[in-house]
Amino acid sequence: MTAPITTAGVPPAGAVFPKKSYLNDGTTIRSWLLTHDHKRIALLYLVAVLIALFLGGVFAMVIRLELLTPGPTIVEALTYNRMFTLHGLIMIFMFMIPAIPAVFGNFFLPIMLGAKDVAFPKWNLTSWYVYIAGSTLMLWGLITGGADTGWTFYTPYSTTTTTNITPVMLGVFIIGFSSILTGLNFIVTIHTLRAPGVTWFRMPLFVWAVYATSIIQVLATPVLGLTTLLVAAEHTFGFGFFDPARGGDPILFQHLFWFYSHPAVYIMVLPAMGVISEVICAVARKNIFGYKMIAMSSLGIAFVGFFAWGHHLFTSGQSAFDAGAFAAISMLVGVFTAIKVFNWVGTLYKGAIAFTAPFAYICGFLFFLVFGGMTGVALATVSLDVHWQDTYFVVAHFHFIMVGAVIMGFLAALHYWFPKMFGRKYPENWGLLAAGLIVLGFNATFIPQFLLGNAGMPRRYYEYPERFAALNVASTAGASLLAFGFIIIAIYLAISLKYGEVAGRNPWGSRGYEWDVPSPPPTENFDAVPVFTRGPHEYQDVPEELAKVGHAI
Amino acid sequence: MNEIMRRLLFLPEQASTFAHDVDNLHYFVITVTMVSSLAVGLTAIAFFWKYRRRHENQATPFVAPTALFEVLAISVPLFFFLVWFAIGFRDFVKLSSPPPEAMDVYVQGKQWMWKFAYPEGPNSIGVLHVPANRPVRLLITSRDVIHSVFIPAFRVKMDALPGRYTEIWFTATKPGRYQILCTEYCGAQHSKMWGEVVVMAPEAFDEWIKEQQRGLVSRQDVLADETGQVTPQGSLAQWGLQVAVRQGCLRCHNVDTKEPATGPSWVDLYQQQIKLTDGREIVADEAYLTESMMEPTVKVVAGYQELMPNYQGKLSGAEAAAIVEFIKSLRSDRTVQAVGGEE
Amino acid sequence: MQSSAARKMTPEGWLEPPPLPHHYDTIENHQAALRFGMWLFLGTEVLLFAGIFLGYFVFRHYFPESFEQAARHLSVVLGTANTLLLLTSSLTVALAHHNAEHGKNRNAFWLLMASVSMGAGFLGIKAVEYTEKFHEGALPGKFFSFSEITAPGGPVFYVVYFFSTGLHALHVVVGMSLLTWVAIRCWRKEFSPTYYAPVENAGLYWHLVDLVWIFLYPLLYLV
């Protein structure tokens, strides 16, 4: 019944595309929409989040175009306010939160554990439908009612605005359910479905990262759910929980909101960190440096991240004592992240690094994460935040991490696992070109925004004083470059899907467990229960045949 | 050096004592940020150059971190973070404890303008006059939604919350004009909610305030405002109640019944039709209420005598506004909002 | 759901458990996963209510008088009756779990039905209380017009009151549906010493509903 996994499988030269795989096990639309296969559900999510990324990106371009000139440029003030609300909500709730866990987590977590599926396949599919339902409701609300509150929904503005925010709040509430379902499913899977040999400290680091993420999802999301319900009820029925005009407390709202939304930023970044831990070993063909440190710091971030939310309220009249406590805790998160960063760099030491698109994304990731993260620590330095709060410095900080680091992680994952998911390679040269463009365009977009923040330009500004004009032009120019890079990726990946070179089982020569199944994997993942006899990041004994393999294209 | 860094980082000019402190820390933090992120990025690239894959079946050694490495990875960042925290926190504590001699100015945000009121009486919209080299404390509130007062040149910012007072203080160092921006999203005109601080030489300021007091009467109703839709009864109205108690208003005015005492009851007063001794009929709006405190003899309610003392100079602009807020909250159809509260 | 008709009866007199999902290798493992998942889910429910409890404490701190006045206007008799109902129903659910675990499906069925009717009784009493509040005008936010609460903060108390008890009532309804569903499966003799996870999970959910009320009751009615 059992077949040992010793080394990653060896692709025969001139690999052929497997006849049967999860991709062609049922070809009707119905077979996709009613599937319980975690890999198909991952693809359903992939399509959904790419659409979300595209939509969010379009709105981002509208924002940047509007800000090209100090006065009105292409849209009206109210439209602009709706645009950044749309942009923020789509990017965060529809793209970033599900992006890596629900797509790559769904696809690879069971395979990495040697399982045939996640613990509750039906709930897995349900979570996708819940996500679609919530997103549809939210988008419908945004397009027809046009919420203009920003993604933070601060009361009492949000409870008194004339735009209709109720469907938007309910949409966010419903998407939250899908997030909870996914997280719950992953936690149970990790606890109960590990194959023989996959002990806790033999789990791939990506699994550790998803595990930490899922814990946050399960613990923090309910609080957001309650908060959105209260705001919706307040807007509709005039309750007054958060509105001082009725005795309510707007600061209570901010605490409840950030109690979710600060941990939520780690929901976004931790999976990306997990991806990097996987990819960096494969491209450097080297064991991970400090496995336990990286694994445990994920849990550390998840835990400490729960107590840092108050750093969003430094200028809301918070007491100096509270501010100090939240600031100190925020810095601890920085230390956990620093551990990871140094261990990744250590992994490259004495490696055999292949110059590929995933590697380019790793370099981008490291730079953006450290710069973005350190500006986070700068923001957590209370007296400095007084100047920066709600300026473009904050906007630049979070785009550095969310677009900089997290999207680098997402793109690295997409490129690294593309051959496994679809059985074909993408053209490496185009990959490198697009990665270069994106890293460059990214810097050009957001470095000027740091300076704008320093100069004192507040965020959510439709018009701005003349003196900020030059930097805004630079930022808009950079954004165009960035968008161009994304379009190139979309084109060559779409073409490779059908015409790419057949990848074979293990084109990267990676030792991750997932590379031991055929690409694309069969519906059942494994013919028999696999036995794992080595860790997922062990490279020191690369066997001859495997070492010959080389990297994609 | 300071000047070079400031320009490099596009920081606005430093026009307050606080700005200097903050900027020094800023330079330190940003320099470490840039150095460490470049160092990490460049190390990655250097490693790539040194350890690039030279042939396809290259094997690699197993390398594990030493304990020293992990200790350094933790302690070096932690050291920097703690130093920043210590300095930043010290400055923040300073910023949140105004010196006792600070001059007070009441700031009220409202969609979409700023109003400033001085204890001595004068008010203004959009322009805040302050003396140089004297500490000034801003007592900030809002009439509707959350706003935030931001003066980039002073490096200070504080949210304006409805129904609550927040405070911030600064000592301006250079006479001149500096922009005030609203930094908390507050609706359609958020990006136009600008104001200006005019820093004057101390003598010029004293002169200015005297002049303002002389022309006061006509300005008295600046705090009045027909469009404020929200009537905070949280802390703002409660504060108004405290002021009223302290000033002895309740000796002559009832706040729990509609029965008149020496003066008319305040219950249901707001927005009432009032008959005056001279036969005119007016509506009790904010302007009228404020005026009744500052110049009670101008409009006397029919059936009463001119007994009410003049509170000009005894009530600050913001205190008067708080009392108005309190009066507005006294409505018999919503009795809960009547007297009471925490005290 | 698998139709029970297709499944065979075991000699002991209960239906064979549904086939094990293909990705589990033992039935114990599957049951453990279901139980663990349920506990996590209950954790999220607790956090959902945690927010409203936080709100309660914050506003109680702001408006102590009105919260006391309002608490005096809630009927302790009805509240206590409801508490007793829920506690008893939790007991019957626990007994049902015990019976199902030993394959005594009939007993489990009647015990579950007893719990469901107590749940209905709870909702009935809640409805009486709500009606009274509507007549008094003791309502949240802008609908508030209750003259007997004179201290500020009355409307906020009723936001907390209606929101928390309303959300709880919703959970009661969901819990009753779950119990009815497993009761039907008991009737069909589906549970046996090897397979009783659905009874256990529905029961856990019902205990949570009970637990939340055990916190709401003293905070709203007694303090």
Ligand code: HEA
């Ligand atoms: C994925 C998203 C993400 C991540 C990971 C982070 C990470 C961090 N964030 Fe960020 N943040 C956001 C997204 C994110 N943030 C968003 C969206 C907002 C704005 C929300 C809004 O208002 O709309 C925000 C706002 C925000 C603020 C509020 C700003 C304001 O409004 O005034 C603060 C303040 O403290 C802050 C701090 C931090 C800190 C300390 C971290 C830390 O976790 C960072 C840790 C990382 C490092 C520290 C880097 C590694 C360090 C090294 C390698 C050490 C280097 C070496 C030496 C020192 C020698 N963030």
Ligand code: HEA
């Ligand atoms: C994950 C989160 C995320 C991402 C990725 C982005 C991406 C971008 N954001 Fe966003 N942004 C936010 C989250 C994000 N943003 C949030 C939370 C806010 C705050 C909102 C608020 O204030 O409430 C904000 C606000 C915000 C502002 C401030 C608005 C204001 O305060 O007035 C600006 C201004 O420049 C901006 C710009 C951009 C730009 C130029 C990008 C670019 O990086 C976008 C480039 C991307 C594209 C152009 C998409 C192209 C995609 C395809 C073509 C398909 C791709 C297909 C494949 C890869 C296969 N954003």
Ligand code: CUA
């Ligand atoms: Cu006022 Cu923004």
Ligand SMILES: [Cu+2]
């Ligand atoms: Cu945060």
